[in-house]
Amino acid sequence: MERTFVMLKPDAVQRGLVGEIVQRFERRGLKIVAMKMVHISAEFAHKHYAVHVGKPFFEGLIQYITSGPVVALVLEGANAIDVARATMGATNPAKAAPGTVRADFALEMGRNLVHGSDGPETAVFEIGLWFGEQELVDYGRSVDAWVFE
Numbered sequence: 255m256e257r258t259f260v261m262l263k264p265d266a267v268q269r270g271l272v273g274e275i276v277q278r279f280e281r282r283g284l285k286i287v288a289m290k291m292v293h294i295s296a297e298f299a300h301k302h303y304a305v306h307v308g309k310p311f312f313e314g315l316i317q318y319i320t321s322g323p324v325v326a327l328v329l330e331g332a333n334a335i336d337v338a339r340a341t342m343g344a345t346n347p348a349k350a351a352p353g354t355v356r357a358d359f360a361l362e363m364g365r366n367l368v369h370g371s372d373g374p375e376t377a378v379f380e381i382g383l384w385f386g387e388q389e390l391v392d393y394g395r396s397v398d399a400w401v402f403e
C-alpha cells in the first residue's frame with residue numbers, strides 16, 4: 255500500500271467544496287489515514303513549495319496558499335500517488351479531463367483547488383512536513399477485501 259499527501263487549497267474551503275472533493279477520493283477506495291485543517295504561515299508554505307522557489311508564479315502561489323485555511327490529508331491505497339493525481343486532473347484546469355476535480359470545479363491554474371504529491375519521494379517529504387507520526391492513524395476497514403484484490 256502506498257501513501258500520498260493531498261491538500262484542499264483555500265479556494266476549496268471557501269467555496270464549500272471540501273466534502274465534494276474528499277468524497278471523490280473516498281469513493282475511489284482510498285483510505286483517509288490523517289486529516290486536519292490548518293492555516294499555514296508563509297514560512298511553512300515556502301517549505302512545502304521549495305521546489306518552485308524562483309519561478310515566476312512562486313510569490314502568487316504563496317499568497318494563494320496562505321490566504322485562508324486548507325485541509326490536509328494523507329490517503330492510502332494501491333497506487334495512491336498516481337490515483338490521487340488522476341482524480342485531481344491536470345495542473346491547469348482548462349486542460350484537465352472532464353470528470354476530474356480541477357475540470358469539474360475550476361478554471362484557472364492559480365485557483366486549482368487541490369494539491370497532491372507527485373512521486374514517492376515527494377510523498378514521504380510532504381507527509382513528514384505536514385503530519386507527526388502520531389497523527390497517522392493505523393486502522394483497517396471491513397470493506398478492504400471489496401476494494402483491494
Ligand code: DAT
Nearest residue numbers: 306311315344345363364366368369370372
Ligand atoms: P501540481 O499542483 O499539479 O503538482 P506544480 O507542482 O507544477 O503542479 O505547481 C504547483 C502549483 O503552482 C500548481 O498547482 C499551480 C501553480 N502553478 C504551476 N505552474 C504554474 C504556472 N505556469 N503559472 C501559474 N501557476 C502555476
Ligand code: MG
Nearest residue numbers: 369370371372
Ligand atoms: Mg506539484
